Amino acid sequence: MSDETRAEIQEELAAADAVRPEKFDYAIRIRGLRNQFGEAVIHEGLDLDVRSGEILGVVGGSGTGKSVLMRSIVGLQTPAAGEIEVYGKTLDTIANEEESRDLRRRWGVMFQGGALFSTLSVAENIQVPLREYYPRLDQQLLDEIAAYKVAMVGLPPDAGPKFPAELSGGMVKRAGLARALALDPALLFLDEPTAGLDPIGAAKFDELIRELADTMGLTVFLITHDLDTLYATCDRVAVLAEKKVIAVGTIPELLATEHPWIQDYFNGPRGRAAAGCNIAAERQDRKS
């Protein structure tokens, strides 16, 4: 490689590194967000901060706009009003394509249904973002990266060449997670990662998320209905109701609030069961 091309690459890389996640205390800051579809207002004056390096669970009843909130953050849905900053940048005010690509490179999104490209194998799915952002990588390295991502998310060794239609529901979720992690993002969005999984599969998935977040230092924005997931993985929980985030905090902090929905949610029969299991598990841990 000549010095010229090397300098060229250096320049390109320096440009691509304008956003540096480690500089920010807050990965996401949302202020006064308003989302509406026609007459129906989904969010009104919603504020939320996601700290760097935390796993934030987002809960709320059906139709409170959890997915809409995620879609607004990643730019799939343009808010009617308000500001969303991801690592200090606002998607809709970013003027040039380069900068928005730079931001997109920092996050990975796992959709509820996996949203794997059905005509590509699992390995090729994982390679899609890599090819898009780093066309210079050689095939050998791409294949190796795909192979260890497959291993990392706990898929079986023969999953790489398989097509999404040949995978079970749990495997589709893992493959979706592998694709979301392809670029080593700093920020990971998970939409209902355990929905539709059996309890054992769901527990394993929770463990996996926690583990990956720890090894890779991820910030995770996690939408869930699953109380077990909340107890097992989340550092803090944000509760969506009445068109805004009514409370954010650790689970004990939330339990201390008076809000009826929060009380119902955590102290309902399922909530108590999940909490009970968690406490029992902790006791076991302490004993052993």
Place this chain on the structure above:
Amino acid sequence: MPFQGKSSNVLRTMVASADFEHSEGASGAEVRFSGRLTLARLGDVPTRLGELGPISTLDLSSIDRIDTVGAWIVTRTVNEHGAKVIGASDEARRLLDALASDKSEYRVHNDRRPAWLRMLDQIGTASRSIWHELLGIVDFFGAMIIALGIQIRARRRLRWNAIVTRFQTVGLDALPIIGLMSFLIGIVIAQQGAVQLRQFGLEVFTINLVGRASIRELGLLMTAIMVAGRSGSAFAAQIGTMKLTEEIDAMRTIGVSPMEAIVLPRVAAATITMPLLGFYASICAIMGGGAFVWVGLDMPPLTYIQRLREIIPMTDFWIMLIKAPVFGLLIGVTGCYEGMQVRQNAEEVGKRTTSAVVAAIFLVIVLDAMFAVFFSSIGWN
């Protein structure tokens, strides 16, 4: 903070790409990484690293940051050369540990075989799939007849509403395009025929050519091709999509037989509509030919019609009427069969639709040839 390596000695003003320097030690090169060992700043490090000889140690003490790709490059070198890693920070160590287990059994592609073997394999697979396709269509046809039998035995009424809706889409909506096409084909046959026959001074036989060809063969054949393209493909795509969205499964669980509700009305509509469309197409072709004969050969329409009545035997008309429902049935069954075969994804809907059209047209032409031989041999000339 994530990814940050312990870099006491660096006071960099700009962010540095991954790089390394090496010195030759006793048992191999000692490699000292610097900068950011991350996907975005990897540059040509993997290539240059590959060009080195044996490597004994990898020093990570002066890197800024490392991510899984960087950790993978390190792990790969360790596995290849048996090199030692020194000076790794806690973060780096954690990533390295996560990647350390053996990944060699993880496959990304299916095994590649030599080209000639793959070609043979493809030919074999293709032949088998054609055979299975044929068997499948026959099988499907049988299942449909059984479903019809059950429906009649149980005295359930045929779904006339569904059938009539299909009349509209298969028949009525196709009238303009089939009419125009046939009319133009009539003109082309007459014109080409006239050119050839003129050499013998037998231009008047153009009428024989147009009349018999349209009624006996071309009118119906062109219609069959058009219907296969318009409706056979639509059947396959509709049913295929319904399979994908699990509508067909839902139907089965409710207790509605998809054969009865989806397949039979479509096949029935195609079967009944085909003779009508074929007759219509023949008439349009004759009108096209007549138009040319009138304008090009100065023969008045009345003479044209009289002449047609003399030369076209009634058997030609019967031949068309016998063939038409068979072709319609074939197109309907092929379309529905292919649609029902959709299993996995959106791409397959496209593939199945294509093969519905191709198979239908191919089978129609094969059958037409067989009919031609048959009718000639029983003396319907």
